[in-house]
Amino acid sequence: MKILASYNIKGGVGKTATAVNIAYLASRDGYRVLLWDLDPQGAASFYFRIKPKVKGGSKGLLSGKRELDELIKGSDFPNLDVLPADFSYRHIDLLLDEHKKPTKQLRKLIKPLAADYDLLLFDCPPSISLASEAVFAAADLLLVPVIPTHLSQRTLDQLREFRSREGFDRLEILPFCSLVDRRKGLHRQFLVDLPQQYPELLPSHIPYASEVEQMGVQRLPLQVFAGHSRAAEAFRSLWRDVRRRIDPGGGR
Amino acid sequence: MSADLAAGSLRERLAPLVGIRALLPQAEVELQRWTLSLTDGREKTVLRLRWEEGRVAGGLDGAWFQLTPRLYLSPVKGYRKPLLQAAVRLAAHDDFQPAGDDVLEEVLQLLGRRPDACSGKPEVSLRPEQPAGEALCTILLQLLEIMELNREGTREAIDSEFLHDFRVAVRRTRSALAQVKGVLPEPVSARFRKEFAWLGEITGPLRDLDVALLAFPDYQACLPAAQREDLLPLRDLLETRQREARRLLSRRLVGKRYRQLVEEWHRWLRNPEWGDPLPPKAMRPIAEVASKRIAKLAQRAFAEGEAIAPTSPAEALHELRKTCKKLRYLLEFFASLYPGTHHGKLVKALKGLQDNLGTFQDLSVQIEEVEGYRRELAAQPGIPPATLRALDNLEAQFFERRRQCREEFGARFGRFAGKGTRRQLAATLAAGTAPEEADR
Numbered sequence: 001m002k003i004l005a006s007y008n009i010k011g012g013v014g015k016t017a018t019a020v021n022i023a024y025l026a027s028r029d030g031y032r033v034l035l036w037d038l039d040p041q042g043a044a045s046f047y048f049r050i051k052p053k054v055k056g057g058s059k060g061l062l063s064g065k066r067e068l069d070e071l072i073k074g075s076d077f078p079n080l081d082v083l084p085a086d087f088s089y090r091h092i093d094l095l096l097d098e099h100k101k102p103t104k105q106l107r108k109l110i111k112p113l114a115a116d117y118d119l120l121l122f123d124c125p126p127s128i129s130l131a132s133e134a135v136f137a138a139a140d141l142l143l144v145p146v147i148p149t150h151l152s153q154r155t156l157d158q159l160r161e162f163r164s165r166e167g168f169d170r171l172e173i174l175p176f177c178s179l180v181d182r183r184k185g186l187h188r189q190f191l192v193d194l195p196q197q198y199p200e201l202l203p204s205h206i207p208y209a210s211e212v213e214q215m216g217v218q219r220l221p222l223q224v225f226a227g228h229s230r231a232a233e234a235f236r237s238l239w240r241d242v243r244r245r246i247d248p249g250g251g252r
Numbered sequence: 253m254s255a256d257l258a259a260g261s262l263r264e265r266l267a268p269l270v271g272i273r274a275l276l277p278q279a280e281v282e283l284q285r286w287t288l289s290l291t292d293g294r295e296k297t298v299l300r301l302r303w304e305e306g307r308v309a310g311g312l313d314g315a316w317f318q319l320t321p322r323l324y325l326s327p328v329k330g331y332r333k334p335l336l337q338a339a340v341r342l343a344a345h346d347d348f349q350p351a352g353d354d355v356l357e358e359v360l361q362l363l364g365r366r367p368d369a370c371s372g373k374p375e376v377s378l379r380p381e382q383p384a385g386e387a388l389c390t391i392l393l394q395l396l397e398i399m400e401l402n403r404e405g406t407r408e409a410i411d412s413e414f415l416h417d418f419r420v421a422v423r424r425t426r427s428a429l430a431q432v433k434g435v436l437p438e439p440v441s442a443r444f445r446k447e448f449a450w451l452g453e454i455t456g457p458l459r460d461l462d463v464a465l466l467a468f469p470d471y472q473a474c475l476p477a478a479q480r481e482d483l484l485p486l487r488d489l490l491e492t493r494q495r496e497a498r499r500l501l502s503r504r505l506v507g508k509r510y511r512q513l514v515e516e517w518h519r520w521l522r523n524p525e526w527g528d529p530l531p532p533k534a535m536r537p538i539a540e541v542a543s544k545r546i547a548k549l550a551q552r553a554f555a556e557g558e559a560i561a562p563t564s565p566a567e568a569l570h571e572l573r574k575t576c577k578k579l580r581y582l583l584e585f586f587a588s589l590y591p592g593t594h595h596g597k598l599v600k601a602l603k604g605l606q607d608n609l610g611t612f613q614d615l616s617v618q619i620e621e622v623e624g625y626r627r628e629l630a631a632q633p634g635i636p637p638a639t640l641r642a643l644d645n646l647e648a649q650f651f652e653r654r655r656q657c658r659e660e661f662g663a664r665f666g667r668f669a670g671k672g673t674r675r676q677l678a679a680t681l682a683a684g685t686a687p688e689e690a691d692r
Binding site: 050071072076219 | 289294295296297328329330331
């Protein structure tokens with residue numbers, strides 16, 4: 001099972017849209033996907049029309065007393081399941097802290113999922129916290145949407161530094177440009193400059209598009225209601241980039 | 253064969269079950285399907301429903317049978333309540349009832365087919381006190397049905413197992429007639445023994461060819477890689493023969509003699525005329541007749557086997573093989589009379605010996621056949637000497653295998669004739685005692 005996380009310390013950069021659309025595209029390609037909505041805001045759950053409620057809350061979840069399987073809901077799409085958000089996730093840090101090795105907890109918890117899923121995708125809340133660290137410890141790959149500006153450089157540097165300092169050597173960081181507005185000179189400039197500084201930056205970028213905002217109205221992955229749009233094509237391209245990283249052999 | 257299916261996971265999973273049997277289409281079904289989603293307040297699908305209705309192509313007159321419309325409920329993971337609620341509401345609704353069977357079972361039932369209809373073994377439930385004549389007629393009738401079920405498949409050579417099952421039914425019939433004497437009127441028994449012997453004869457050559465062709469890859473595998481291609485002229489010969497044999501048999505199975513045999517046998521078995529006086533054992537309880545016969549054959553098998561020394565000729569083993577086969581058929585016919593585990597254990601012990609004897613017999617036949625093929629091919633122009641050498645090598649391999657088989661006989665028979673088997677035999681027969689006898 002490959003474990004991905006859509007992450008950025010900043011909010012509003014397209015984490016959830018990324019998680020939802022990548023999860024959907026992966027499921028269409030035959031991967032058995034579980035999307036775990038870790039953000040107490042519950043946007044990913046909302047896009048999939050699933051109630052942001054988990055029986056027993058985050059306490060029950062982390063204690064291991066509840067089988068994760070009982071809490072998972074099937075989305076309307078084949079091969080795509082969702083572990084919904086719960087407002088109690090806002091306390092997740094406190095609960096993790098109660099354990100001896102807080103960051104290892106999550107990794108332990110998700111192990112049994114490997115039997116049923118090929119891909120686990122976390123939609124992370126915008127923060128840097130014990131919960132984020134737990135995700136870093138569990139994940140293989142971090143998908144980091146960044147808006148092509150100066151501040152993103154700071155974010156990426158911070159992230160790189162954090163990774164090496166905390167020893168998450170296994171973790172691969174894959175940034176990509178999101179909410180790109182080609183009318184803006186600054187964006188165009190950074191689209192050229194960023195890859196030079198960050199060679200790991202994925203070639204595909206996601207344009208700013210009203211269709212993506214429409215996801216909140218349609219409550220569907222982009223591919224389903226606007227498959228021909230530029231944004232949908234961009235996500236497909238992004239998924240191809242990601243897929244090459246997780247399945248170099250070409251798999252499915 | 254599973255080769256009838258396109259490559260993929262379905263074929264992979266079926267191949268070990270299907271083996272060399274052909275897959276035959278059973279029914280043509282036309283279905284219309286409506287898929288419905290039940291959604292909640294968030295317009296999330298919480299249950300999927302599928303409505304299916306249709307028809308299956310029926311008999312020869314082109315009629316269709318209507319299928320019962322069905323509603324399938326498919327749960328969505330994590331949404332159990334909607335599934336349960338829907339099930340409860342449907343159960344309470346007058347127009348719906350839980351399906352007792354699935355659509356495949358319904359289709360087969362409408363067409364009067366059973367999934368295991370091509371089985372070779374007769375399964376008869378007998379009562380120990382049943383008159384032997386009646387019991388035997390039941391068995392023979394089932395064997396006749398099996399034969400007829402396999403007739404078309406044999407004629408059309410759909411796969412080799414149809415002919416095989418056909419021949420086994422014929423063999424069992426002959427065995428029943430010959431082994432259980434004094435139950436049917438002798439003229440009837442003699443007449444049909446002759447007819448079934450004829451059937452055995454006309455089906456033999458094709459079966460031998462089927463077996464040889466099925467075994468051809470194994471023959472090649474016996475030889476060193478360099479020689480394998482040299483054997484191909486043999487395959488050509490066999491295939492030519494097979495085509496001819498199929499043609500001939502196919503004609504005979506629609507011919508007058510076969511049709512008459514089947515009609516008359518069927519008629520007699522359904523309405524037996526026992527004659528006056530009655531055959532001596534016709535009214536005896538079948539358990540008594542069967543047990544006596546089984547005991548006698550078992551003793552004969554023990555005696556014949558014990559008389560076999562390492563220097564005994566091959567015929568001695570062939571005779572023992574025939575005795576074992578007769579015993580096995582009897583045990584199978586009358587299995588329902590011997591409840592408990594002993595019967596199965598006895599059959600298992602017998603099978604152990606039969607495997608060895610069977611292999612010995614097969615190899616003896618194969619040796620003879622290869623000698624025959626060699627002579628034939630040697631007389632044909634254009635056959636390379638390499639082919640004849642390959643055949644010689646093949647024959648040598650068979651000789652060696654047969655020698656090994658012969659060596660194992662002693663131990664195999666020892667296991668069969670030991671105290672354990674004799675105890676199983678006694679226990680089996682005891683379990684089959686007819687009630688009146690038990691009271692004596």
